[in-house]
Amino acid sequence: MIRHLEQRVQHLVKSGTISNTIKTQGTIPTCQVSTFQNQEVHNDRPMYGHWGFTSVPPTGSQCMTLSGYGLNNNKFIFSTHDINTHPQNLKEGEVKVYDSKKQGIYLQEGTSINIDANNIIRITVNGKEVVSVKEGSVYVQGNLLVSNGASGTFSDQSGKVITVQSGIITNIS
Structure with missing residues (x-):
């Protein structure tokens, strides 16, 4: 009984590596993740992130996984990091x-x-x-609308220089 509980605690949170391209066709992105130095491979694991933000980390990125109730068969990814692009x-x-x-x-x-x-x-x-x-x-x-008028010198397509001060053309040369 104690050994069983110990295994569940060991499987609760693990670091891993995203080991293939993330699939983004569904409502939740999924990918393959390797844990325990590639001794465990988990396919089609969901990858959750913050609402309003989504990303597809590069293959080889590190990740953190969480297994509900410590069962290794319901693992999901909740955090990713890539040292090469951070x-x-x-x-x-x-x-x-x-x-x-x-x-x-x-x-x-x-x-x-x-x-x-x-x-x-x-x-x-x-x-x-x-x-x-x-x-x-x-x-x-x-159209470019400037609320307080634009000032500066502009060139048109024919090469004429137009001087504007506070939205009023003051010179064309």
Whole structure:
């Protein structure tokens, strides 16, 4: 009896490795997880996360598993971590959402929001791209409305330079 209880306690929480591609076709992502240095392999284990966030960790990521009642046959994954892609040197209170290609949204404590993209940053509303940033240029698809008027120098497609102060065109050359 005591040996049986000891085994259930041993199986309650385990670290493991995601050992194949995560399946995301169903309502709950599932994957294969290896525990006890690949001595145990569990197929189609559900992977739970926080509501409103979803991710597909790379194969080989570490994970933590929980087995209800300590039974090894009803294991699920509740936490994942990949040492190769995890951002480092964040300060207390900072947040970074990131992917395996080093792209991310970084909320720096009290200073800025940084968006890192490998190619294009797109803002889409109702399935339609409204703003994109590529190679240092900002593209706006639609009308640009500035509440207090814009100031600056702009070039049109023909090369004319337009000077605007507080929303009023003051010079075209």
